[in-house]
Amino acid sequence: xxxxxxxxxxxxxxxxxxxxxxxxxxxxxxxxxxxxxxxxxxxxxxxxxxxxxxxxxxxxxxxxxxxxxxxxxxxxxxxxxxxxxxxxxxxxxxxxxxxxxxxxxxxxxxxxxxxxxxxxxxxxxxxxxxxxxxxxxxxxxxxxxxxxxxxxxxxxxxxxxxxxxxxxxxxxxxxxxxxxxxxxxxxxxxxxxxxxxxxxxxxxxxxxxxxxxxxxxxxxxxxxxxxxxxxxxxxxxxxxxxxxxxxxxxxxxxxxxxxxxxxxxxxxxxxxxxxxxxxx
Numbered sequence: 001x002x003x004x005x006x007x008x009x010x011x012x013x014x015x016x017x018x019x020x021x022x023x024x025x026x027x028x029x030x031x032x033x034x035x036x037x038x039x040x041x042x043x044x045x046x047x048x049x050x051x052x053x054x055x056x057x058x059x060x061x062x063x064x065x066x067x068x069x070x071x072x073x074x075x076x077x078x079x080x081x082x083x084x085x086x087x088x089x090x091x092x093x094x095x096x097x098x099x100x101x102x103x104x105x106x107x108x109x110x111x112x113x114x115x116x117x118x119x120x121x122x123x124x125x126x127x128x129x130x131x132x133x134x135x136x137x138x139x140x141x142x143x144x145x146x147x148x149x150x151x152x153x154x155x156x157x158x159x160x161x162x163x164x165x166x167x168x169x170x171x172x173x174x175x176x177x178x179x180x181x182x183x184x185x186x187x188x189x190x191x192x193x194x195x196x197x198x199x200x201x202x203x204x205x206x207x208x209x210x211x212x213x214x215x216x217x218x219x220x221x222x223x224x225x226x227x228x229x230x231x232x233x234x235x236x237x238x239x240x241x242x243x244x245x246x247x248x249x250x251x252x253x254x255x256x257x258x259x260x261x262x263x264x265x266x267x268x269x270x271x272x273x274x275x276x277x278x279x280x
Contacts (some may be wrong), residue, residue: 002031003217003231003276006183008175009037009159013047017055025060034153036160036178037064043165045074063158064174065122067149070163070173071105071116080163081108081173083116084145089174097167108272123148126157146181153182186274191233196246208272211240212243220278227258227278236272255280 001007007028028035037056039049049070056064069081071088079090081104088105094097104112112149120140124131127148133140142203152158162178164171185207195202204213212235220227230237237243242251258265258278271277 003215004033004177005189005274006034006036006153008179009035010040011037011052013039013041013049013052013163014044016052017059022059025062029156031243032156034182034184036153036162036182038171038175039161039163040166042070042163042171043075043077043168047074047077049163051159056159056161063121063122063125064161065152065158066115067119067150067160067178068163068171069108069112071108072123073132077165077170079113080156080174082174083112083119085141086112086116089171091168091170091173091228096172099173120145122158123152126155142159146168150182154184186233191234193233205234207234207274210234210273213238214243225280227280228279229260229276231276232271232273234273236270237277238270239268254279 001024009021009024009028011017027033032210039047039052041047042049043108049066053064053066056062067083069083070077071079071081071090079088081088086104087101088103088108090100090102092100120130120134123145124134127144130140130144130148133144149160153160160178160182162171162175164175166172185206189206191204192201193204194200204210212232214230214232214235214237216228216230218229237254237257239254239257242253244250244251256269256279257268258280259268259271259275260278265278268277
């Protein structure tokens with residue numbers, strides 16, 4: 001978690017906040033990682049996202065803001081209501097890749113309207129402009145809702161909550177949109193490093209042309225040799241070059257640079273600031 005710019009806290013729609021969720025939450029707060037939450041397994045019997053949001057507030061002491069509502073419960077879960085645009089989203093096709101937008105079912109219109117007001121009131125606690133529009137009962141621009149949500153996530157003041165079932169690929173695309181829309185990119189984070197010579201703090205820039213600063217955070221033994229997972233904060237690393245290791249005080253050669261995709265890997269000649277790669 002320490003090397004990430006943002007993360008998704010995944011919770012079970014039935015189990016809610018579990019002991020592992022608390023451990024992950026504690027680590028996220030320790031390393032100040034901005035986050036959004038995803039309530040998964042909405043297709044299971046007993047799924048209750050509103051209860052899970054209450055648990056986030058009570059047990060994790062975090063302001064959970066529900067951004068969506070489920071259409072159908074348990075096995076009947078068929079889509080979500082987007083409370084920002086007030087549209088119903090359905091996911092069709094083998095991998096839920098065809099997202100169709102439609103009107104909110106009539107029987108859910110009242111609940112959706114009240115939950116949208118609740119969401120806007122929660123966000124208005126962090127924005128005077130939004131609060132003024134709410135009080136004067138004016139139309140609230142969608143862009144303003146997105147901007148306030150992004151600012152809230154960057155400050156780690158509250159956590160927007162999204163719904164879906166990863167197994168059936170429902171609700172995954174809106175979550176991916178939320179990741180790109182609300183979580184910070186590498187150049188929106190402030191990262192400092194300590195110089196070993198005089199222990200001064202240095203502000204790092206997510207710039208490929210600056211001197212290289214990267215952090216090894218995980219070592220995996222591989223059939224082909226030892227892989228060192230590395231987050232590059234500044235500069236560019238090249239295959240075959242020598243780099244100074246602060247901990248051992250000597251230079252190491254990066255013989256291979258691999259971009260990892262779960263268990264698949266792709267060999268690259270260089271990697272720049274913001275990348276997470278494995279080196280040999």
